[in-house]
Amino acid sequence: MPVTLHEVTADYPGHRALHGISATLPAGAVTALTGPNGSGKSTLLNLLAGTLTPTTGTISYGRPCRPAYVVQRSAVPDALPLTVREAVTMGRWAERGPWRRLTRADRAVVDDCLTRLGIADLAHRQLGGLSGGQRQRTLIAQALAQRAPLLLLDEPTAALDAAAQRQITDTLTRIAAEDGTTVVHATHHPAEAAAADHTLTLAAGHLC
Numbered sequence: 001m002p003v004t005l006h007e008v009t010a011d012y013p014g015h016r017a018l019h020g021i022s023a024t025l026p027a028g029a030v031t032a033l034t035g036p037n038g039s040g041k042s043t044l045l046n047l048l049a050g051t052l053t054p055t056t057g058t059i060s061y062g063r064p065c066r067p068a069y070v071v072q073r074s075a076v077p078d079a080l081p082l083t084v085r086e087a088v089t090m091g092r093w094a095e096r097g098p099w100r101r102l103t104r105a106d107r108a109v110v111d112d113c114l115t116r117l118g119i120a121d122l123a124h125r126q127l128g129g130l131s132g133g134q135r136q137r138t139l140i141a142q143a144l145a146q147r148a149p150l151l152l153l154d155e156p157t158a159a160l161d162a163a164a165q166r167q168i169t170d171t172l173t174r175i176a177a178e179d180g181t182t183v184v185h186a187t188h189h190p191a192e193a194a195a196a197d198h199t200l201t202l203a204a205g206h207l208c
């Protein structure tokens with residue numbers, strides 16, 4: 001499902017954060033958002049996620065869509081009292097509702113996501129006891145469990161070592177290629193931007 005932005009602007013009180021952004025985010029591909037601190041990457045992700053409304057311009061998804069969004073690491077408390085499996089299972093709530101019994105198909109989706117992110121052996125571990133890389137893979141597995149056609153990630157490898165970064169970058173490439181998912185992630189790492197299929201670079205709220 002490609003996503004198209006047409007002349008999108010976004011404002012915070014007294015401050016324009018994005019100016020007339022037009023771009024297409026292709027399906028089945030990874031798009032990297034790059035640019036210095038404050039250039040508007042998170043703002044653009046929030047617009048795509050629907051948590052922020054454009055002041056002007058349009059975003060077309062092609063069909064009704066509830067994106068999966070992995071927010072910046074710093075926005076998630078470190079010691080959530082959950083196991084890895086419980087955290088990934090929460091990804092099914094969007095479709096199922098939190099109090100409904102999960103079906104066998106839901107449990108198969110959770111198993112598949114644990115396996116694809118290489119964390120099946122951690123399923124019963126508490127989130128609080130994981131390394132940064134393991135925890136981030138859990139949060140990506142949770143988003144993947146939503147089976148959304150659009151996967152958004154805000155600096156998913158910030159504060160991870162090179163090996164963990166590469167593992168996550170490779171996983172995003174596979175998710176896009178195998179599932180046809182539109183993957184968009186913000187990054188400050190040149191190697192990650194280079195590994196993406198497309199790059200959008202922002203500077204002071206403008207597309208370069």
Ligand SMILES: Nc1ncnc2c1ncn2[C@@H]1O[C@H](COP(=O)(O)OP(=O)(O)OP(=O)(O)O)[C@@H](O)[C@H]1O
Binds near residue numbers: 013017035038042043
């Ligand atoms: N909630 C907010 N209220 C007011 N201004 C904001 C808010 N969030 C972001 N901004 C401003 O909007 C601009 C774009 O910020 P944004 O967080 O989108 O940049 P970014 O490229 O994601 O930065 P970083 O690389 O530091 O995460 C900045 O000038 C920032 O100060």
